[in-house]
Amino acid sequence: MFLDMRNITKTFDALKALDNVSLQVCESEIHGLLGENGAGKSTLMNILAGAFPPTFGEIYLNGKKQENMTTHKANELGIRFIHQELNLVNDLKVYENLFLGEELTGAFGLLNKKQMIKKSAEVFKRMNIDIDPQEKVENLDTSRKQLVEIAKALLFESKLIIMDEPTTALTNKEIENLFVIMRSLKAEGVSIIYISHKMPELFQICDRYTVLRDGKLIESGNFSDIDEKKAAELLVGRSIIEDNKQDQGLVGEVILKVESLSCGAAFTNINFQLRKGEVLAITGLHGDGRGELAEALFGARPVSEGHISVNNKPLSLNSIDKVMKAGIGMVPRNRKERSIIKDMSIMDNMSMAHFIRNKTLLIKKYEAVERYNRNKKAIAIKAGSPDDNITSLSGGNQQKVIIARWLEIDSDIYILDNPTQGIDVGAKFEIYRIIYDLAKKGKSIIVFSAEFPEIYKVADRCLVMYKGQINAELTRDEITEVNVMYYATGSNMEGIR
Ligand SMILES: Nc1ncnc2c1ncn2[C@@H]1O[C@H](COP(=O)(O)OP(=O)(O)O)[C@@H](O)[C@H]1O
Ligand SMILES: [Mg+2]
Incomplete structure (x- = not known):
């Protein structure tokens, strides 16, 4: 020993x-x-x-x-x-x-x-x-x-x-x-x-x-x-009921159209559409340009070429503000570095998107408390007082606060970049549940993820990136670990490397 x-x-x-x-x-x-x-x-x-x-x-x-x-x-x-x-x-x-x-x-x-x-x-x-x-x-x-x-x-x-x-x-x-x-x-x-x-x-x-x-x-x-x-x-400490992805049935009309989107060396010629009520996974390996694409879609990274439209209206990607107003909400990756504001309370962290959209830092306390209570209940956030610092929460609960931030401003499209990074199994399942519920309500969701079990659980369709391009589009039935790995490693591209 x-x-x-x-x-x-x-x-x-x-x-x-x-x-x-x-x-x-x-x-x-x-x-x-x-x-x-x-x-x-x-x-x-x-x-x-x-x-x-x-x-x-x-x-x-x-x-x-x-x-x-x-x-x-x-x-x-x-x-x-x-x-x-x-x-x-x-x-x-x-x-x-x-x-x-x-x-x-x-x-x-x-x-x-x-x-x-x-x-x-x-x-x-x-x-x-x-x-x-x-x-x-x-x-x-x-x-x-x-x-x-x-x-x-x-x-x-x-x-x-x-x-x-x-x-x-x-x-x-x-x-x-x-x-x-x-x-x-x-x-x-x-x-x-x-x-x-x-x-x-x-x-x-x-x-x-x-x-x-x-x-x-x-x-x-x-x-x-x-x-x-x-x-x-x-x-x-309890049996997990196998909570596999239910068939979502028909998804609706196209809400987001991405055409020929390029961003320097990070990604090139990205084309895809997203439908109402659809959960689209985008995956790949290190250096696939996925993270950069996620940022670009949210207006946080300038693109060099291409168009994007929401509800057939062209959207300029050069301002987070405009992207938010067009109905896109985003949960960025790396909660610790990018989304939580460490010195702020749970409640204020939750209200952040609301502040930005309404261009106000004038916090109406009773509104914020109401917002807090509503979300705490809706997505089962385990927290003490709304005034406690965000860092007092476990990772899973912090992530739920960040998600609540966007649920609150009622976006049509949610971009979730690595939504369950570093959080425990129980909280993961709860976040998948939130994703299903959003999709059922007709919201459209893009999940950027490198975790196969997660993609398998939530996605209606999956785009696999390789070296900055979409290498494959997999339908629900085609989403298998081997398939994803095959395209993510560019195995189909032999000879043209
Ligand atoms: N320095 C500390 N002061 C007060 N509480 C702490 C400190 N470090 C950890 N805790 C608490 O102890 C418990 C166990 O935390 P931790 O060891 O970080 O868990 P894990 O690593 O399994 O996620 C948690 O409730 C956490 O909030
Ligand atoms: Mg730990």
Whole structure:
């Protein structure tokens, strides 16, 4: 037994985040730590990594009791923590971030820049990704930032690596690369604690699991002894009724027409139509131009060519304001960076689109409270007081607040970019439910997503992008994982690359 955490309890003021939780991890084991948001996973890992002490409980490494753990001490013991939040400094270069606080020095204590750059390049090579160590972090997109976070842990020799939802922003190919590295670390005797909401990943890479719920240990065991349905049940503590996509029946007339839309190198010649009551998924892999297309459709990225019309009226894409007025609402990807306003209350975050559309920051409190209560009930947001800060909510509930923001101004078209990124299974299902309900009411929805199970669940039709173009249009019956992957990887394009 490499790691033995015994009877860990942690209270934050009145809140019991962990209640008598134990966790054992062997050498060379990849251990999946599962639990819905707020279950206590990060808290347990923070205790292990020395961020703060447990209220009660003991930690043993190789049978030796560890006391007064600090981050520094944990690092020295070979424990590395890849955090869920991106902890990079945007103004610094990639290699400076990698070595932050642990800079290599040469003669006279001078920073050994050359060595640090070289080591950084080696790690990226090992990870099979091309990130320039001298690039400024602010120039990287989220998936690359996440890869830099991972690289940070691989730079130093370690015995135990904690990965707290490392793949939320990664494409399938990047995830595959990560798994290759994880397997080689495992072969070298390194233990890994892997936190993820993605069942296929967990089943693919992990040996054993531990499930937490509401700060309590539910069960530990071998992945080979359970299936995905059982795991989901352990997570939520009730059986999930298979909630497959119902046939939506006929969809209505064309509401959105996109013609020959291009945007520099990001995407070219995009053509599609969206009908009333239709859920259209747009998917692809890293570098497919999907994210840029989502932004362009919302007027947040200038296009170089093409037209778009809503209800047969041409729409100029150069202003978010006009796009909103034409009846398009958008839930952007990366909730943390793009949609939530961290210093604002839940209620004000919810009212944001209303403020913008009505060009007012004059908040009528009673209206805002009414808006809050209406939405809280309609889409089951779990929150305390409307005046609480948005960051007090779990990820799933934050996302619902952002969705409520747009439901409130009653758009005809909703563009949801990665709507369930980093949120737990239960909340995902609730968001799918919101999507079905919108479609049933005749709203049209475009879901940008790279998660196949999600696409399969919600989509009436699916566009698969490859290198900035629509490579395939799949009807409901054609949406299979193999099909999506085939077109997303450009497998049909051989010979003309
Ligand atoms: N520093 C903190 N102060 C107060 N409460 C916290 C703190 N960190 C976590 N919590 C609370 O502890 C519970 C468990 O959180 P966390 O460990 O982050 O869950 P998970 O990582 O499983 O989503 C949540 O209710 C969360 O709000
Ligand atoms: Mg967490």
